Amino acid sequence: MSSLTRRTAVFSTALILVAASASAALAQKKYDPGASDTEIKIGNIMPYSGPASAYGVIGRTEAAYFNMINEQGGINGRKINFISYDDAYSPPKAVEQARKLVESDEVLLIFNSLGTPSNTAIQKYMNAKKVPQLFVATGATKWNEPKEFPWTMGWQPNYQSETRIYAKYILKEKPNAKIAVLYQNDDYGKDYLKGLKDGLGAKAASMIVAEESYEVSEPTIDSHIVKLKSTNGDVFVNITTPKFAAQAIKKVAEIGWKPVHFLNNVSASIGSVIKPAGFDNAQDIISVAYLMDAVDPQWKDDPAMKGFDTFLAKYFPDANRADGGVMVGYNVAQTLVQVLKQCGDNLTRANVMKQAASLKDFRSSNLLPGIKINTSATDFAPIEQVQLERMKGERWELFGAVLSGEIGG
Structure with missing residues (x-):
């Protein structure tokens, strides 16, 4: 073999190796609609109006929390695009908004949608579409049925x-x-x-x-x-x-x-x-x-409460810190961030549910002492403890x- 032929062969081998390693790197990144190298699109449905509008503050807190995460560089380098719609606590409106989020906005998942009637109305649709209906903002017992509804998971105690x-x-x-x-x-x-x-x-x-x-x-x-x-x-x-x-x-x-x-x-x-x-x-x-009360003086000097106050001062200064919904939004958003971190570069809907069902002794910052978040493939009830x-x-x-x-x- 001439030196030229040998050099060509070495060069070709190098090209093949480079191509193989590049395709391996690409193969490690898996995306479903709503995820890319730069963005994770999250849907949400809240009663910003209507008879349960007091809960709307949960969605506003989550938006502020994700703004903070984005300012800090996002999750594994990806920014959260949080799209939140009002359903006025009306199940037919919730169905309309869920379809819009999934089919038009093409979100990766719907997160912390509020209300038992609204979530009941969209549950079959979300599971038929195989889109996560994750950490729903209702404690109905039915959200812990992984066999029948593998794409729906609760968060708060039932x-x-x-x-x-x-x-x-x-x-x-x-x-x-x-x-x-x-x-x-x-x-x-x-x-x-x-x-x-x-x-x-x-x-x-x-x-x-x-x-x-x-x-x-x-x-x-x-x-x-x-x-x-x-x-x-x-x-x-x-x-x-x-x-x-x-x-x-x-x-x-x-x-x-x-x-x-x-x-x-x-x-x-x-x-x-x-x-x-x-x-x-x-x-x-x-x-x-199950969460610390922001107006309870016993938590005044707790590092987690100081963190909560720092977050409010910078990202949600208009919030009423005495409103329990603010604390809920802050902590459930942390739980979603943990799941997305665990997903790494595999941002498929199936992996989101897999990671959500793999939380081990996770503590969002303001859970009461002794309370931890645990899930498994057969247990879709993250928080199962409370205190009177x-x-x-x-x-x-x-x-x-x-x-x-x-x-x-």
């Missing part, structure tokens, strides 16, 4: 676990209680009610003296509260969204009804519910928490141990 915990507390502290229940007449309200009944077991039929439901279209629930008081219930389980929760707290005080009052976690925000209802009216109400709290003065006071509602166990 509703049935929460009311099972209230039931255990009632059975221990007030075994002869007469329980009056107010609940929203939809999947969200019925899920909470089921947990309460399951937790009370055989005693549910005798202990629950009244079940009163309301529609989200009603302007006020005052008449329902008056009716419940007339049953002589001495325990009131208040399963309502923020607007109606504030109305209920006010009306209970106004008519002089003094039951032991349980308020579901989704309406335990001091900023959007307790303060508007009046602190005097809310004393001794019991709820549960009672309204004292102008803040919630935590009490008792970290608890689990033990669904199915």
